[in-house]
Structure formats: C-alpha cells, structure tokens
Amino acid sequence: MRSTEDEALAWAAVDALTGQLALTPKPGLPDPRDLGAPADRRDHRSLRWTAKALAPGLAAMAAAARRTGDATPGLRAELGAIGRCTEHSVRLAGGGHRGALWVLGLLVAATALAPVADAGEATATARRIAAHTDRAAPRRPSRGSAVSVRYGAAGARGEAGAGFPHVRRALAALAAARAAGATEAQARLDALLTVMSTLQDTELLHGAGPLGLRQVQAGARRVLAAGGTATQAGAAALAALDADLHARAWSPRGSAGLLAGALYLDALPISDTARARTA
Template sequence: MIAPAYPMTMPRQRPLTPADIGRAATLALHDELSLAPKPGLVTLTDCGSHTDMDAHTFMRSMFSLRHYFVHIAQAGFEGAGFDVLERSGIAAEARMRHATGGVNTHRGAIFMLGLLCAAAGAALHDEGGALHGDAVRTALRRHWGDALASRSQRVSTLPGGIAARRFGLRSASTEAALAFPVLFDTALPALKAAQRRGLTPPEARLDTLFHIMAVLDDSNLAHRGGLAGLRDAQRMAQDFVDQGGIARPGGMTHAHAIADAFVARRLSPGGAADTLAAACLIARICVAS
C-alpha cells in the first residue's frame, strides 16, 4: 500500500521566496521516504536492503538538513560562487552524520537537491515571478556550469564514484555537470505524464521512480551489485514500465515482487531515490508547463 503523502505542489498565495524553496526540498525528501514499495529503499514501514538505517534515521536526517536547503537557496539568490555552495554542503553533511550517528542517509540529496535549491534561488533572482523547470536548469548552467564541469573531473574516493569510474558509468558529478539530464529529460516528463493519466500523487511518484531506475547509471547499485546488478535492476525497471507501470492491473503486485528481488540481492537504488526527490522538489516550486 502506498503511504499518504503531501500534495504534489505548494499553494501559491504570495511570491515564492528562497525560504519556500528550502522548505520544499525537505518536503520532497519526505515525498520520497513515504512511498512504498520501493525496491531496496527505506520506507516508513521497512528498511529495504539496509541494516544501518530506518525511517527514524531518515527523519532525523531531514530535520538536520532543513536549514541547509533554505540557506543554499538564499545563497543562490544572492549569486554565491560554487565554493560557497560546496562549503555549505560539507557542513550539512557533517550535521547529517551527527544526527544519524554517522549513517549516510542523504549525502546524494545534499549534493543534488542543494544544487537545485541554489539554482532555483538564482532563477528566482534572474527571472522573477513564477519559476519554470527550464529556468532552474538554465540558472544551474549559467552560474555554476564551469565549476561543476571541473568538479566532475576530480577522482572521487567515495564508493559510488569509485564504482562509476570502475565500470565507466556516468557519475553523480557528471550528471550535475550535464545539468541533470535524467531529472529533466526522464523524471519530470514521467511525473507529468502520470499526473495526466489521473494517478494519485504517490502513485505518480512511484511510477516515476521506475522510469528513473530504468535509465540512470545508479552508482549505488553498481557499488552494491557490480555492473551486473545495475543492469539487472535497469532491466527489471524497464520491464515494469513497458508493462504499464503502477496503474495497470497487478502493477502493485509487480512492484512488490521487484522490491523483494532487490532486497534478496541487497541492491538499493540510492541515486534514483535522490533523483525522484529532486523531481518532487521541482514539481513543488515550479509552475506546470
């Protein structure tokens, strides 16, 4: 059963502010956490493929990050350089680990959603008025594209980065340098299409997760299951999408079966979870197009 979730968008009674953007990022993390069944990922009722974290860990982590997202959105609004964003992210990760007893719950989200909050803040300053997804992506490229391209050339010592380099995958840093193509070209169109088909917000988000899993070079999957684990996960997700996704008769049963298969192999698509949360963020702060 899919858990209840917050509405897809935030009510607009006044102009959007950087504080609104930051709060929307925290809500977007809850959007992702509240979904079930999610293959290998922590939900409100189970730990997926993880033994060191649960929903309580995630909630403590989200609480520790709530000011970070507001702060980095404001920094983007003020035109901060990439070094400022990077220092803010490093400090946020330290707070997250303090809140979780050292567990990495949201490192990827700190990076991805943090950049998107900054870009949304910059777009708000540059464009004014209502935000559009294209404006957020353009602001990311305009303000920090060169810095992100340079960062993507660093040799990562993190497990996901090591796996990406080992298997020749597109890393999270490369996704950022390319202005998040899976988010903007796959996840957001899938989310909008699911809404147009009349799916509830949780159903639309779950359907979108499988679209993301089918195409993303998820380095967390590669770290845990090698290249074979990643490709098997992508094939299972693509098969789910090809058969009609969550809306078809038996769709939920199929999703549960995939979740069980992931847990049996200790696979966890953390990169896909971050991308889904990012799509929820953009949906919350940007007007539909």
C-alpha cells in the same frame, strides 16, 4: 542573512525528500514498511529525522545564490563549503542523504537565482553552477567518483553536468501518469521507476556490479512496460522487483535522490511569465 524566501525553498526541498521517503513500496529502498521490521526500524526513522537537518544548509545555499546573483565559480565554491558543513551536521544527527543534498542543493541554488524559471530552466541553471570546479573540495575521491571512474558511469557529477536529465524524465513521467488517471503515489512510483530504468546508479554499481545494475534497470522497465504501477500487471511486476532487490540487499539510492529533486521542482509554483513561455 537568510530571507523568508530562502527558508521556504529549503523547506520545500526537505518536504520533497520526506515525500520520497514516505512513498511505498519502493524497490530496494527504505520506506514506511520498515517501521514494522525491528532490524530496519532505525534506518527509515533516522532518515526521516535527519532530512530535517538539511534545512539550514539548504537555506544558506539559497541565500548564497541570491546574494551572488549568477552561476559563478565563487558561488560554486561557497555551495561546496556549505554542503560539507551540512554533511557534517547530518552525520551528527544520524547520517544519510548525501546524494540528495547534492541534487537538492544545486536545484535550490538554481531556483534562488531565477525564481521565475520553469523546471527546464532551473536544471539548466544548476548545470551552469555544477560546471565550475570546487577547488576547495577534498582531494580524496568519494566512493561514487571512484565507481564512476571504474565503470565509466556518469555519476552524480555527470548527472548535474548534463542538467539533471533524469530529474526531467521523472517530471515527465509524473505528468504522464497523472494525466492517465494514476493516484499521486502511483505517479511518483512510476517516476522513480523511470529513473531506475536508465540511470547508471553508482550505488548499485558499487553493491551489485554492472550485471546487477542491468538487472535492476530491466526490472524497472518491466513494470513500466506492463502499464505502470496503476495496472494490475504493473503492480505485480513491482512487487516482484521489490522482493528481489530486498532479498539481494541492492539499493538504488541514486534514483531516490533524483526523485526527490523532481518532487522539489514539481512542487514549486510556476510564475505567469514561465507559464506563458511553455504554453
């Protein structure tokens, strides 16, 4: 049986995902501007709607972690089974969010296992869960795993296996931008661009190839080098990158999912015990 705490973690994750979706302007990614474009309207509205379909599965993942009590192979197998059922439910609702489900599912399970942990400990716990093999996973490789093998990119599994380094970088970028006086939207955009600047995004590799990936990474670095989105030069560089990615139909979806993971951890209250360890 799921507890109130499990439901709260699940909805915190859904709120983080919808917060990522509401952010604008996101280069190459669906955002509220799509509501004014008839050709794209279903895309953004559907993604906001189907984000809610993740909640039951995420709550079940939290409950499984709380019941198991440790990052065991059995927990990894149960999370995989819940994840596949959740993917099916999301497809019925309209589709999307597969990458975000992988990130948020592991982080929700990790925070259910260790509710007093800080972000660094949560990602380390997620790494221990992801280190186990899900033997019931389909044998057929996914598009992301096929791209990872072809280009030698870490991919979603590699990111989890390393303890979500880009989630941690996004959290650091959020804190730095806020400390510098950026608005919350600007801080979140800077966090997204920080991820985009170095992530080997398999979605981009699939659609744009290695040269396209490097072009997107360089564009994100230009925004950050100009002072970030809070500066006039940075905002202009962001607008140029956004126009270029939309014109080429290149979408850094992997970066979006990792930003959602960072926003989830950022929103969780840090206990007095964890705060004392990081003071």
